[in-house]
Amino acid sequence: MPIHRLSLVFRGRLSAVPAVLWRQHAPVASVSVAPDDTVADVRERLMCELIRVLHPDDWQNGHDGAWAPRYLAIVEEAVPGPADAIADPDAPTSPLAAEPWPLAPDPEAYGERAGWWIVVDGTAERELSPAFPTRDLAEQEAERLNRADPHAEWYRHWFAVECEGPEA
DSSP, X not given: OOEEEEEEEEEEOGGGOOHHHHHHSSSEEEEEOOTTOBHHHHHHHHHHHHHHHHXXXXXXXXXXXXXXXXXXXXXXXXXXXXXXXXXXXXXXXXXXXXXXXXXXXXXXXXXXXXXXXXXXXXTSOSBOSOOBSSHHHHHHHHHHHHHHOTTOSOOXXXXXXXXXXXXX
């Protein structure tokens, strides 16, 4: 099923996707888009998702590299602009994606809390909690923070994958 075009058909969160999208456009590929994502970031995610949708066995078994050159021009056309430009300046804040993170077992750096756990956001750049002595306690705090996050769904761009002809 050679692909000949990707068309952006929706921007938003999964809960807001109109049901008609699934009926009118099959297959559909979607990629998360954060406020600071560049065109190159979105293109990379779209390439991976496109291969996953069209060639799931190759994608799952790590044999997806041969497909990327074939789809490069189509992905670049679907996500236009300079690679370093912001992909979607109107993209809303990303979900928190809180997760446990181990502190190094280094008493010089962390004192009595060496080897403990903290909670960080999905970028691992922001600490969201004090240190916890166990991973279980840090996981509980991460789950609590994620439940309270008003942006629990990723904002995404949804593309209709238009195919024609036999698979090459």
